[in-house]
Amino acid sequence: MLKQERQAYILKQLDVHNKVLTTDLCSSLAVSEDTVRRDLQDLAEAGKLHKVHGGALSTSFQYSLQPAPVYHQLEKQNIAQKGINLMRDGMLVLLSGGTTILQMVKALPPDLQVTFMTISIPVALELMNHPRAEVIFIGNRLNKNTKTAVGSEVVARLEGVRADLCFLGTNSIDVEAGVTDSEWEIIDVKRAMIAASDRVVSLAISEKLNTVQKFKVCGLDEIDYIATELPYDAGILECFAQTGIGIL
Amino acid sequence: MLKQERQAYILKQLDVHNKVLTTDLCSSLAVSEDTVRRDLQDLAEAGKLHKVHGGALSTSFQYSLQPAPVYHQLEKQNIAQKGINLMRDGMLVLLSGGTTILQMVKALPPDLQVTFMTISIPVALELMNHPRAEVIFIGNRLNKNTKTAVGSEVVARLEGVRADLCFLGTNSIDVEAGVTDSEWEIIDVKRAMIAASDRVVSLAISEKLNTVQKFKVCGLDEIDYIATELPYDAGILECFAQTGIGIL
């Protein structure tokens, strides 16, 4: 059988099943695994498929979020790193939604072995790319604006959870008003996440410091750390530090 | 034998078999390999065939020219429309994962007012764009390959559900073996989805008909409709129709 025939067969199988296994191919094509692997490599270099350990996936099968322009990308990457530094292997980590959280997930080191629970569809999708992360989606009805799960079912599920860390993609945080959000539906869920976690981290770019939204999530006393893109000793952070919150 | 005769013979063989081997030709034409090779080279330069190492392929044999990331796009849109036709305002509809389901979701008419329950992250994400759909994600641990929720928690949640319709993005469907899938983890979840629904629709491009995968989901008797891109009276569908399944 000619090489091109084999490769055409592989592509056809991919079109039908969206995935192929090296072992299956080498038995149905009656060639060695090395040959199949070389074929897959060729096709992958040509962009015809997506090679993975053990086989290959159809290129059309990987849904990627359109890279919507992320504002303050650099700042958010800075914040993300500060959050990542808190994670340790074996932890159970709760993640809310938001672009800052998403940036953090994208920046996760591949060797980190953490179980994540999230309510955000985009965050969950991004976590699918991480090799070692275990991902649990706390599902129920979805809010279309935030693309997160909301409702009493989510709150109930969180009641049985004891997490090490909770990261909140904070909408607004203020010394007086505490953490506030603009989406009414998400309030109860965030409260439940906070209640289910040992330590709570608020990720916020400095623009959101000392701003207030319509709905209150919790007071500052519920927050353990604030991560911003500012240096540790920035002036604006002093008043937060005085309330006993850790500045990252 | 004249050169033109040989080349005509080669083209004829290509028409019949879509491929020729240099060694076969030089024995059946009783000429040296070099001669055959020169013939193939001439014909390739004239665009009459596609020369490859060891022989040649018919030009019509799309060996791998374009991966066409939307290879089955049209077919899947056809299938999607057939599925959409079953939906009515106010229904509760279960959706599994897969590209066919995703196509259907993308093609949903904006005025349809349906409550969807799904286990697939990409499907849920796509549904976020629909203006009137209510979306419920049945969450738990996520399978990284399929990007769907799996595990007993999902099954338990589905037990309390009574849906009008269930759409399965079928991996393989066979008259004898029924519906089969390649992912072990998804089996229980699909079974639970089937049990929770009044009517079950299997969406499958025709290439998946009469193919079998490793794990059995259910027999054909559990399936109410099959939607393919083929017309109602296609021959391959007859054997399915005889089992009492509705052909869409």
Add this chain to the structure above:
DNA sequence: TACTTTTATGCGGAAATTTGCGGGTTTGCC
């Protein structure tokens, strides 16, 4: 017919391609 020119074919050997195998390493999973 004899000679030249052009074209086609076969041959030998070198170069390139393909393939399978053995090793050592990495990866995924329990």
Add this chain to the structure above:
DNA sequence: GGCAAACCCGCAAATTTCCGCATAAAAGTA
């Protein structure tokens, strides 16, 4: 953290291709 599977690397064998050249056949010419 271990174990089996999957992977990567280099090599060797078999096959195919390429290149130059000689020969033979065909075509043209006097």
